[in-house]
Amino acid sequence: MKITVINGTEKHGVTYKLKEIFLDELRTQAEITEFYLPKDCPNFCVGCTVCFMDDEHKCKDAAYIQRLEKAMLEADLLVFTSPAYVFHATGAMKAMLDHFGYRWMPHRPAKEMFGKRAVIITQCLGAGGKSAAKDIKDSLSWWGVSSIKAFSFKLMSEIQWDKITEKKKRQMTAKLGNAAGRIKRIDFTRPARTGLITKLKFYAVRMMQTGLGKDNPEYTDYKYWKKNGWIDNIRPWK
Numbered sequence: 001m002k003i004t005v006i007n008g009t010e011k012h013g014v015t016y017k018l019k020e021i022f023l024d025e026l027r028t029q030a031e032i033t034e035f036y037l038p039k040d041c042p043n044f045c046v047g048c049t050v051c052f053m054d055d056e057h058k059c060k061d062a063a064y065i066q067r068l069e070k071a072m073l074e075a076d077l078l079v080f081t082s083p084a085y086v087f088h089a090t091g092a093m094k095a096m097l098d099h100f101g102y103r104w105m106p107h108r109p110a111k112e113m114f115g116k117r118a119v120i121i122t123q124c125l126g127a128g129g130k131s132a133a134k135d136i137k138d139s140l141s142w143w144g145v146s147s148i149k150a151f152s153f154k155l156m157s158e159i160q161w162d163k164i165t166e167k168k169k170r171q172m173t174a175k176l177g178n179a180a181g182r183i184k185r186i187d188f189t190r191p192a193r194t195g196l197i198t199k200l201k202f203y204a205v206r207m208m209q210t211g212l213g214k215d216n217p218e219y220t221d222y223k224y225w226k227k228n229g230w231i232d233n234i235r236p237w238k
C-alpha cells in the first residue's frame with residue numbers, strides 16, 4: 001500500500017505526533033511519502049489562471065505542484081494533517097490547495113481520485129478543528145474523492161505534547177489506532193466506492209461542459225472532458 005501524507009505544518013508538534021501515532025500502525029505494510037508545508041509548496045497562487053485556461057505545467061510553481069500531484073495520484077491512501085489556525089487549516093495548507101483549483105470537478109479532475117481513500121487529521125486547543133478539516137475536505141471532495149474520514153481532536157488544556165495529560169494522550173492514541181486498524185483491513189486492490197453526491201456533482205458538471213463545448217469546442221476543460229470520454233459514456237469510477 002502506498003500512502004502520501006501532506007502535513008499542513010513543518011513543526012514537530014502535536015499535529016505531527018498524532019500523525020506519527022496513526023502511521024506507526026501502518027508502517028510495516030505501507031510505503032510512505034511525506035510532504036511538509038510550506039517547504040514543499042512555498043509559494044502562493046497568484047491567480048494568473050494559466051492552469052485553468054491553458055496548461056497546469058505552465059504554472060510558475062509547476063515543479064512543486066506536479067511533484068505533489070504525482071505522489072497523490074500514485075497513492076492508495078491520502079493523509080492530510082493540520083492544526084487549526086484561527087478556526088481554519090493552516091495558511092500553508094490553503095496555499096497548497098489553491099494550486100489544485102484546476103483539479104476541481106468543474107475543471108479537470110484526475111480520474112484516479114474517484115477511487116481513492118483519504119484521512120484528515122486536525123487538532124485544536126478548543127474550537128476550530130472541525131472547520132480546519134472541512135477546509136481540506138472541501139477540496140478533496142471536489143477533486144472527486146468520496147471516501148474521506150476526518151479525525152479532529154480538542155486538546156482543551158495544553159498545546160505542547162509533553163504537557164498534555166496521559167489520559168488525553170491515551171484517548172487520542174486509541175482513536176487513531178482504531179482508525180489505522182480499519183485502514184489495515186481494507187483491500188486496496190479495489191477502488192473506494194464513488195458516492196452518490198460525487199456522481200451528482202459529476203453529472204451536473206458534465207451537463208455544463210457539454211454546453212460550454214457547444215459554444216467553444218476548443219475550451220480547455222471541455223477538451224479534457226471529451227478526451228476522457230466523460231461527455232460520452234465513459235465514467236471516472238469503476
Ligand SMILES: Cc1cc2nc3c(=O)[nH]c(=O)nc-3n(C[C@H](O)[C@H](O)[C@H](O)COP(=O)(O)O)c2cc1C
Nearest residue numbers: 013014015083084085086087124125126127128159
Ligand atoms: C496562529 C495560531 C492560531 C491558532 N488558532 C486556534 C484556533 O482558532 N482554535 C484553537 O482551538 N486553537 C488554535 N491554535 C492552537 C493550534 O490549533 C494547535 O493546538 C497548537 O498550535 C499545537 O499544534 P502544533 O503543535 O501541531 O503546532 C492556534 C495556534 C496558532 C499558532
